[in-house]
Amino acid sequence: MNDLKAFSGHHIDWNLSPEHAVTMYLEWGNNDWHAEYPPVRSKDDVSTYFVVDTWAGWPVVRLVRRNSEHAEELATVALPEQLANSFLNEYGDLKGIFEPTPEIKAWLRKELGHE
Template sequence: MSNLSQFSDLQIDWNMSPEHAVTMYLEWGNNDWHAEYPPVRSKSDYSTYFVVDTWGDQPVVRLVRRNSEAAIDLIEVPLPPRVANAFLAEYGDLKGLFEPTPEIKKWLKKELYEK
């Protein structure tokens, strides 16, 4: 079991993707008030979400807390082999930051909330 359970009290935005985060926090004004994510109004607006990072040898998940000034990685956790292999089968050797797949979200929720 990972150390993710220490973050179980945080409000996680399960629908936030790296692309949405860039639109909201780095390209102010690039989204409208009627979108799923309205524009950021101040530095106190933040999101907490997961990304899959494939820049290393094996994919890892990072819990990110972002506002308009910074993105802070709260924790980095390697994916279990079965979940990592399924992700790699879908994405191959692409390098980057990705939104977690439904299977990864299911695993994350189990790690966060089941003790």
């Protein structure tokens, strides 16, 4: 697990969902130039964003840096019990990669000092 304070200087794309990231970086040409996230032009186009990962059971948050060639996991942090339980109440036992809830984003902003 990593301390999020080390990433406080990174520009975080708070509204970038895993679905948008796939559209932008893995399905080139599948999104509109007028969309919030226009198509990627080169491997120099980079996004840094958070996801909630439930594949192992208990939800963790991952900070991901992605370009058109690969995704790099910068940090993995366990959610506090209250946030994890709230997330599990909403999504049940679904396994996957999800966009953080507004409550989780608020916690992440606080952890990064982006309040």
